[in-house]
Amino acid sequence: MARNAELAELAESIFAASYDKGATGLDTAAWKACAESGLTTLTDPEVGGTLEDSAVLLEAAGAWAARVPLAETDLLGGWLARAADLAAPDGPSVAVTGSAAAGAGDTVSVELARVPWGRALVAVVLLDGDRVLVLDTADAAVTEGANIAEEPRDTLTFTGVTPVASGAAPAGAAEELALRAALARSLLLAGAARGALARSIGYAGERQQFGRPIARFQAVQQMLAEAGSEVAAAAASSAAAARTARTAGFADPATVFAVAAAKSRCGEAATAVARIAHQVHGAIGFTREHDLRLVSTRLWAWRDEDGNEAYWNDRVGELALRAGADGLWPLVTGRP
């Protein structure tokens, strides 16, 4: 399927319009614009977007360091609620796994740590063993926390609350949730890597030393070319994983392999691209004033979220070793 150029343009224009390097917390203007265009529920069958459309959107969000929980709401919270035959929460949401204690009546208590965008959500869709509970965040005590990119990662404490809705979890929900989160994070990483490279190229063309732009120096060109190949690798791997997930579905072993490989590759690219981007920017990129930090801190934060390289490499390594010398190539090509 062709990349959705129209969607890419729409997403870029929304994120560019509200881009504000000094702000933190939910970008309500961008969220509203996304919601009005159906982007917050893109893969809802009623809207009809595919995972590859979602890939285009998330990549753009990553490049712009957009402060909107799009992946959380559409790919995780909305998905899990729909998969359990429940109404998707009307507003920002996320799905997490946890184990709730039963209280009087049908009330539950649970403490959920490091919930992405916790304070800005209307609901958390909790995967609790073989059931799904939709919890209203208005019922939660919020302890604010953050990742190193200053994105909300809050602790939500629900004490004796009645779920808004509950249903049976679909088969394989825990694995699919983990894969969806890793795929979304890979796409965001690929976007942030592109954002860091674009900023670096722009800066290298403007910054003068020794009487000429630093982009004229071969050493700088070589660094940026290396960053270019890492950005390309992140884009290609995350897009391939999204494509595999769309065509084969999350339960297919090919998708498990592709998402695991993509998250690992995007994490490795994140490290290289952030390092090079900072080197090219010199001291100015190390300041709060400069917007490079918006993407470099996200590269550092996101490579560790939803499974770092060690975790996913372990999964890929296990699949490879199980495949053995003769099965390895069929694994790589997706062709048994």
Add this chain to the structure above:
Amino acid sequence: MAPVAGASTTLTRLPELVPEPVDLPESLAGLRAEVRAFLAAERAAGAWTPRADVWLSGWDEGFSKRLGERGWLGMTIPPEYGGHGRGALERYVVTEELLAAGAPVAAHWIADRQIGPSLLRHGTEEQRQAFLPGIARGEIYFGIGMSEPDSGSDLASVRTRATRVDGGWELSGTKVWTSGAHHAHAFFALVRTEPRDDAHRHAGLSQFLVELDRPGVEIRPIPLLTGAHHFNEVVFDKVFIPDSRVFGELGNGWAQVTGELAFERSGPERFLSTYPLLAALVGELTAAGAVDPGTRRRIGSLVSRVWTLRAMSLAVAGALESGAAPELAAALVKDLGTRYENEIVDAARLLVDTPPDPGAESGFARLLADAVLHAPGFTLRGGTNEVLRGIVARGMGLR
């Protein structure tokens, strides 16, 4: 706060680094299965053993002819020239299966990969009829005559000269590093047909189709560091080349060579040279039983990388098939891919404590020995990584 001026242009100005991703059509699964079955049967019969860097060193004319008989050479050449009129992606499938298996593909490699497409683009009807059917049968082999003693990275500085004579041209000069010239029937020589003009360094270059048995051509071996005969120095002493062997347009040599390089740089051979070693490494580890987490993760990283490189390389193949010349993407995939080939060598050395053994008939120790000794070439051949990064930098607007 107001939107940051200029930010949007900065973020969208980045050129496309990899072309549109492609899916291999489901219909190619049958072809892939056929190739796998053929390779398994050949291996079982002991026709060859898997080696590293087979597209450089696995010269086996019998194997090439057997591929030709099956229709797996000259796949993209139209039937009227003895080819099979199939797509670039079908060819890709066959090629990657051959490389992954470590099959001996060197004899036909250059002819099949770049000479065929070049002849179709720039050759005369007579040249196509003369060479394409033999290429598709796996019977005619080619070399590449670009590099010279003082012209490697700076190819525009070639000094081999062609002078106009009655009915043709006379070539004098020296080509080096010519892979397989001692076996090949012919090569394309990049030569000067006009005196060098420093203001227009790429002008005045032309290509000639040189049959290597012509009088005045001398081919001298330049042994590799292993002692193997792969490279050659090819000396022209007033070699007569008839007009019928001018290749393409006079003076258009630079553009033609650049087009050829797009084919030369983007294929699966740029990240699969050491794949047979990776497979053997996985085999050694599985045979050994328990694998520690660090080792498993290292394997996971290597496998994630090869999977990613394949997606990128396929995207370039898809773009080539649709007629584009994705120079930037091809350069970037080759830079990443050839460095990756070296990573496998290091992982194999460090994860399995078996010394490389160039005397072994086959197996891990032999694959490792070949890979270690061939590794320096990966990041040189077809344009060095430093030069490729220059191309990427230019493509990204830095120069």
